[in-house]
Amino acid sequence: MNHTLHFTVNGEPYEIVAASHHTLLQVLREQLALTGTKNGCEAGECGACAVLIRWPGADRFEPVNSCMVLAPEVAGAEIVTIEGLAHDDQLDPLQEAFIVTGATQCGFCTPGILINARALLDRNPDPSDAEIRAALVGNLCRCTGYIRILDAVKMAARTRKEALR
Amino acid sequence: MSQAPHHKPQLSASGRKPSLIGTSPLRIEGRAKVTGAATYVDDMPFGPALLHGMIKRSPIAHGLIKRIDVSKARALPGVRVVVTGQDFPGYTGLYLKDRRIFALDRVRYVGEAVAAVAADTPEIAQRALDLIEVEYEPLPGVFDPEFGASPAAPLVHPDLGNYECAPFIFPQPGTNISNWFKVRKGNMAQGWAAADLIYEHRYQVPHIQHVPLEPHVCVAQQDVNGKITLWSSSQSPFAQRNLIAKALNIGHSQLRVITPYVGGGFGSKAGVSIEGAAVALAMHARGRPVKLRMTREEEFYTTFVRQGLVAYIKMGMTKDGRITAVENRFYWDGGAYTEYGVNITRAAGYSGSGPYFVPNIHVDSYCVYTNHPIGGPMRGFGMAEIHFGIEQHIDQMALQLGLDPVQVRLLNCLKDGQETLTGMIMHPTGLSQCIRKAAEAIGWNAAPPPQDEKSHKRRGKGLAAMWKAPAMPPNPGSSAVVRLNEDGTATVSIGGVDIGQGAMTAMAQLAAEGLGIRVEDVRVNTVDTDYSPYEWQTVASRLTWSMGNAVLQAAENARHQILQTVAEAWGEDINDLDIVDGQVVSYRTEEARPLRDLVIYGLQRPDGTWVGGPVVGQGRFMPEYVTPLDPETGQGPRAVVHFTTGCQAVEVEVDEETGEVTVLKIVSAYDVGRAINPEMVRTQMEGGAVQGMSTALLEQIILKDGVPANPNFTDYRIATAVDAPLETENIIVEVPQDDGPFGARGVGEHPMVPTAPAIANAVYNTVGVRISSLPITGEKIWAALHPQEADPAMTPV
Amino acid sequence: MQPFDYLIPGDHAEASALLAAGNGRVRPFMGGTDLLIRTRGGFVRPQAVVDLKGLPGMKEIRPGDDGWLIIGAACTMNQVAMHPLVQARYDLLVQACNSVASYQLRNRATIGGNCCNASPAADTAPALYCLEAVAEIYGPQGIRRIPIAQFFVGPGKTALRSGEFLTSLHLPPSPQDARGVFNKLGRTKMGDISVVSVAVYRRSGRLADPTAPATGEWRIALGAVGPTPLRAAEAEAALMQDTSPAGIRVAAALAAAAARPIDDIRASAAYRRAMVAVLARRGIEAVLADLSAARAQLPAAGGAS
Numbered sequence A: 001m002n003h004t005l006h007f008t009v010n011g012e013p014y015e016i017v018a019a020s021h022h023t024l025l026q027v028l029r030e031q032l033a034l035t036g037t038k039n040g041c042e043a044g045e046c047g048a049c050a051v052l053i054r055w056p057g058a059d060r061f062e063p064v065n066s067c068m069v070l071a072p073e074v075a076g077a078e079i080v081t082i083e084g085l086a087h088d089d090q091l092d093p094l095q096e097a098f099i100v101t102g103a104t105q106c107g108f109c110t111p112g113i114l115i116n117a118r119a120l121l122d123r124n125p126d127p128s129d130a131e132i133r134a135a136l137v138g139n140l141c142r143c144t145g146y147i148r149i150l151d152a153v154k155m156a157a158r159t160r161k162e163a164l165r
Numbered sequence B: 001m002s003q004a005p006h007h008k009p010q011l012s013a014s015g016r017k018p019s020l021i022g023t024s025p026l027r028i029e030g031r032a033k034v035t036g037a038a039t040y041v042d043d044m045p046f047g048p049a050l051l052h053g054m055i056k057r058s059p060i061a062h063g064l065i066k067r068i069d070v071s072k073a074r075a076l077p078g079v080r081v082v083v084t085g086q087d088f089p090g091y092t093g094l095y096l097k098d099r100r101i102f103a104l105d106r107v108r109y110v111g112e113a114v115a116a117v118a119a120d121t122p123e124i125a126q127r128a129l130d131l132i133e134v135e136y137e138p139l140p141g142v143f144d145p146e147f148g149a150s151p152a153a154p155l156v157h158p159d160l161g162n163y164e165c166a167p168f169i170f171p172q173p174g175t176n177i178s179n180w181f182k183v184r185k186g187n188m189a190q191g192w193a194a195a196d197l198i199y200e201h202r203y204q205v206p207h208i209q210h211v212p213l214e215p216h217v218c219v220a221q222q223d224v225n226g227k228i229t230l231w232s233s234s235q236s237p238f239a240q241r242n243l244i245a246k247a248l249n250i251g252h253s254q255l256r257v258i259t260p261y262v263g264g265g266f267g268s269k270a271g272v273s274i275e276g277a278a279v280a281l282a283m284h285a286r287g288r289p290v291k292l293r294m295t296r297e298e299e300f301y302t303t304f305v306r307q308g309l310v311a312y313i314k315m316g317m318t319k320d321g322r323i324t325a326v327e328n329r330f331y332w333d334g335g336a337y338t339e340y341g342v343n344i345t346r347a348a349g350y351s352g353s354g355p356y357f358v359p360n361i362h363v364d365s366y367c368v369y370t371n372h373p374i375g376g377p378m379r380g381f382g383m384a385e386i387h388f389g390i391e392q393h394i395d396q397m398a399l400q401l402g403l404d405p406v407q408v409r410l411l412n413c414l415k416d417g418q419e420t421l422t423g424m425i426m427h428p429t430g431l432s433q434c435i436r437k438a439a440e441a442i443g444w445n446a447a448p449p450p451q452d453e454k455s456h457k458r459r460g461k462g463l464a465a466m467w468k469a470p471a472m473p474p475n476p477g478s479s480a481v482v483r484l485n486e487d488g489t490a491t492v493s494i495g496g497v498d499i500g501q502g503a504m505t506a507m508a509q510l511a512a513e514g515l516g517i518r519v520e521d522v523r524v525n526t527v528d529t530d531y532s533p534y535e536w537q538t539v540a541s542r543l544t545w546s547m548g549n550a551v552l553q554a555a556e557n558a559r560h561q562i563l564q565t566v567a568e569a570w571g572e573d574i575n576d577l578d579i580v581d582g583q584v585v586s587y588r589t590e591e592a593r594p595l596r597d598l599v600i601y602g603l604q605r606p607d608g609t610w611v612g613g614p615v616v617g618q619g620r621f622m623p624e625y626v627t628p629l630d631p632e633t634g635q636g637p638r639a640v641v642h643f644t645t646g647c648q649a650v651e652v653e654v655d656e657e658t659g660e661v662t663v664l665k666i667v668s669a670y671d672v673g674r675a676i677n678p679e680m681v682r683t684q685m686e687g688g689a690v691q692g693m694s695t696a697l698l699e700q701i702i703l704k705d706g707v708p709a710n711p712n713f714t715d716y717r718i719a720t721a722v723d724a725p726l727e728t729e730n731i732i733v734e735v736p737q738d739d740g741p742f743g744a745r746g747v748g749e750h751p752m753v754p755t756a757p758a759i760a761n762a763v764y765n766t767v768g769v770r771i772s773s774l775p776i777t778g779e780k781i782w783a784a785l786h787p788q789e790a791d792p793a794m795t796p797v
Numbered sequence C: 001m002q003p004f005d006y007l008i009p010g011d012h013a014e015a016s017a018l019l020a021a022g023n024g025r026v027r028p029f030m031g032g033t034d035l036l037i038r039t040r041g042g043f044v045r046p047q048a049v050v051d052l053k054g055l056p057g058m059k060e061i062r063p064g065d066d067g068w069l070i071i072g073a074a075c076t077m078n079q080v081a082m083h084p085l086v087q088a089r090y091d092l093l094v095q096a097c098n099s100v101a102s103y104q105l106r107n108r109a110t111i112g113g114n115c116c117n118a119s120p121a122a123d124t125a126p127a128l129y130c131l132e133a134v135a136e137i138y139g140p141q142g143i144r145r146i147p148i149a150q151f152f153v154g155p156g157k158t159a160l161r162s163g164e165f166l167t168s169l170h171l172p173p174s175p176q177d178a179r180g181v182f183n184k185l186g187r188t189k190m191g192d193i194s195v196v197s198v199a200v201y202r203r204s205g206r207l208a209d210p211t212a213p214a215t216g217e218w219r220i221a222l223g224a225v226g227p228t229p230l231r232a233a234e235a236e237a238a239l240m241q242d243t244s245p246a247g248i249r250v251a252a253a254l255a256a257a258a259a260r261p262i263d264d265i266r267a268s269a270a271y272r273r274a275m276v277a278v279l280a281r282r283g284i285e286a287v288l289a290d291l292s293a294a295r296a297q298l299p300a301a302g303g304a305s
């Protein structure tokens, strides 16, 4: 069964035809060629596929694992992927901090972690160490040991605060 | 070009003190990785012609294939290719040719490939698999390496005697032992006689998986001339080209392997695993590209796993803590095919003493075929497994003798000039320094904090040391090309892969240093075997050292070409010239000229003619001094190129009621020779330590009669951000390596080697129980603390 | 994943008809965090899934009559945990919801899906058992309501009949002085499926002396130690008599005795049983501590009573 869907990704409107059983992850990667969102398990466990989504009528963007969302569900939704985190070549403070602190190694987990970290800072601009860890518990990273990732999120939180001042 | 190692490790070619070595420029591909722009194989577009490959797998652990019928699958609309073992009967393997791309007459593990299909969609491919009929005659299996090594065991490879193998591998035909590595040194009777305490214990390490976040994936395509291109998430583009070309009987230049970014490997993407099947499909796909992508489930047991180990360790010690004798038997659960695993067994053998001076030692390291998943290389290459036992053993004996485990380690650890167990003279090493620094950083001698009597949580500390040599054939080569561009920047081509460890950045630093330009002006290419120079494999923590030598040499070669041109054009002595910040400068005339003016078009001589031309530097490196070892005694002058040594210390908290362990702090100290990029070295230490912690506390592929029970993240848990230690400290020790670039040696694998025994020792220190098998689960600790409540059949400690 | 259709029903009746006609091959779909995993694994092969989230009331949390709270079955874990009405009175449920998986999974996983999947380890179940929630079911015969403890029938089995689906969970009033603690033990420190879980809930009846036995009610529910979640009735009764440290130990032991654990790849039965006692005792202690702290804050309660 196919569905004609309208939604936006990173502010751009799209109209596509998607199969019922395809996931948002598949749509992003295979139909829209937005391959920054990664497939690490297709089981909701690794977080590599995380994107931000604002459902029709919802007041804010929330992170979800896109492998756990069926394509036809996103009709009318707004989606932000890793490709939409930077603006006009201006990296998000989180992206900047990930480079500076050495929070990315192989980089495969990085898009999902950045998405989730961004959602965290949007809802809690000044998270404690424990809050950052808890918010990222569903994002597996096999390379870094997480410590630099925590450092990066803290650094980005500071940068964002200073930018607000 | 000279092949001799550099004998000026501390200085750059100009004789200057290096200015970029020991600095920490940021990861050069960082921006690509944080923006989602970095392209991994699965991200590459192949258009609608792309076929989706899938593999039909054996549901049984051991059996004969009586019949395969693929006719229904072939008839399914949308199915374009179906291949089976009949189509590709040749053997392949890195050190022992014991493996086929598809099983032909016999399956040897659950998940073994028996056929493959390529279809227009994954859904059709999946249905086609269901339509393939395979009839098996089950055979009794081997699920335990000790049993497997015994005469009672059924043979997994009756043809072992006919397999081709490397000269340093010793299969035992008529048994399941595919390699037996022996060390016989000293006089055991004397060694035992000199001991005041002799202690023997059995340690067990289960199969685990590497869990790269990116599962294996590759795409293969054949062109009209028969040439095949393979896009592969690989640590070993050249080894894949070599092994697949040989297995399929095609020329090496007829196979091109391209490796873009790789989402982690940890050894699982070394050698060949799924790629042969993709190429086999592509050879029948009439020019259409075929993608083979492992699901997470397939990743867990059909690519490579880390071998299991049963280790018997027997050690003698004097009452003042000196080791007098060691007798170790290692039974490796090599799985169904040990083409790669045989060399892990060998490495464990020649490192079988741990990093200690042992005058009298016997080691028997057996690689045993079982009907388990294929054991392959994993970060540590046998060292994490053997150190789990060795490092607990040292602790246990020290404590039994009333000695401080740190002092016992300092007393026995190998020092410069001492003989290793294989008779090699130990090169300068910072092992003692590492042990001292790690102990100090964890507060080894500090008084324990006061215990809250009401709390069920206890704190304690543990420590473990390690050594590891690059495990490889005696002569693995590296090569590099450094090309200068019109704008004075340089492009470095290498055949090694950045799998996250930071190789590209380190190579950029070495090239920049060798040339005299800025790191920002160096590009490093990912690998394409048609254009990249040869590299053996991205394994063995060897890139910084081996490929680094090649890159440095190539850069210096380019530098020399440039200076020669300038010297001739300017009529100067080359020794008065230098390249600084992208400019050629003359110390004599103080004239300066930017590289962009001369690296392509050359320079004009005073008479108006031109000299020079496009600058292309080349470099290569291959160790030329490793000697064979005596097959009966394991003795020889130089078993390996070098050993990287180190030590970790941990502080843990144990909940006495639940057995849960919380790792509070991990200190890592390694002798890296020279840190080319210290920050990146620290991130390797940190990432490795947490991976080691994860394997120590959580990880195991649960196998029941060969069937994996937990091939998913739900039940194969790995450490999360919440499990990561509260604190890490990463200490770099630098005792230079004589043939490393600027003294560097590798450190990629080492950081996870001593973590498990350090944690085990800390658990003992905290609650007084010894956990001799991994993982050190809360349940095992609880069972040891509450024997009257536990069920020993369900919770063996 | 093998293809299936995705259907959005116009109303409850249509949903019910679709499910009934599908005869097991048409599946209710909410967050999909169980269903998609099982479909990918080939354990279920739906012809179609029926997305129930858009039906009226499914995503709503609203007060019912007489102090009850009604939670739509399609409310996500995050939605439940962050809702002021839930936070005000049902902190036990907040803890349970927050213990599930990860933040981003909790944006998909629904409380109703958790119940309908009927895993013995379902993390909201022990809390719902303690709160004595009532499941509202829509079906061909209309609406029926059953206690949550009757909803869970066995591993993966619910009381739902053909054409029926869960529409909401009704929580009875929970007094202001009620306290609950949910503890779960996983292999990793957070987000794991429960190896054992224990919810402890105390309706003190009299905040003036919350620790006094024999007033109000104690409730204890266990997860992952039986074919369904379980109440530990004897442990509850024991606490009514004695909440001294010795009494707590007795109750914890009775809770462990009530468990009917099995050996599996996550843990042995023996370990699970022992952990029930540990988590129960810690839960009871935490509830008592919480109550004492609340009492200390009461303006006039003082030591008088």
Ligand SMILES: Cc1cc2nc3c(=O)[nH]c(=O)nc-3n(C[C@H](O)[C@H](O)[C@H](O)COP(=O)(O)OP(=O)(O)OC[C@H]3O[C@@H](n4cnc5c(N)ncnc54)[C@H](O)[C@@H]3O)c2cc1C
Residues within 6 Å of the ligand: A043, A044, A045, C027, C028, C029, C030, C031, C032, C033, C034, C035, C036, C037, C052, C073, C099, C100, C101, C102, C105, C108, C109, C110, C111, C112, C113, C114, C115, C116, C117, C121, C122, C123, C124, C160, C164, C165, C166, C167, C191, C192, C193, C194
């Ligand atoms: C990575 C991961 C981690 C998890 N961790 C936890 C955890 O820590 N604790 C925990 O308890 N669970 C956990 N789960 C399981 C799962 O997330 C929960 O059970 C979740 O609440 C299910 O809700 P859902 O909306 O996603 O259900 P769905 O998958 O949509 O549905 C679940 C089942 O119920 C049926 N169903 C759905 N809605 C209805 C209805 N209204 N009426 C009748 N039948 C219906 C479906 O057909 C399906 O069989 C985890 C799952 C994943 C993927």
Ligand code: FES
Residues within 6 Å of the ligand: A038, A039, A040, A041, A042, A043, A044, A045, A046, A047, A048, A049, A050, A065, A066, A067, A068
């Ligand atoms: S790919 Fe979606 S969570 Fe792993």
Ligand code: FES
Residues within 6 Å of the ligand: A103, A104, A105, A106, A107, A108, A109, A110, A140, A141, A142, A143, A144, B213, B263, B264, B500
């Ligand atoms: S950087 Fe490789 S998995 Fe996180």
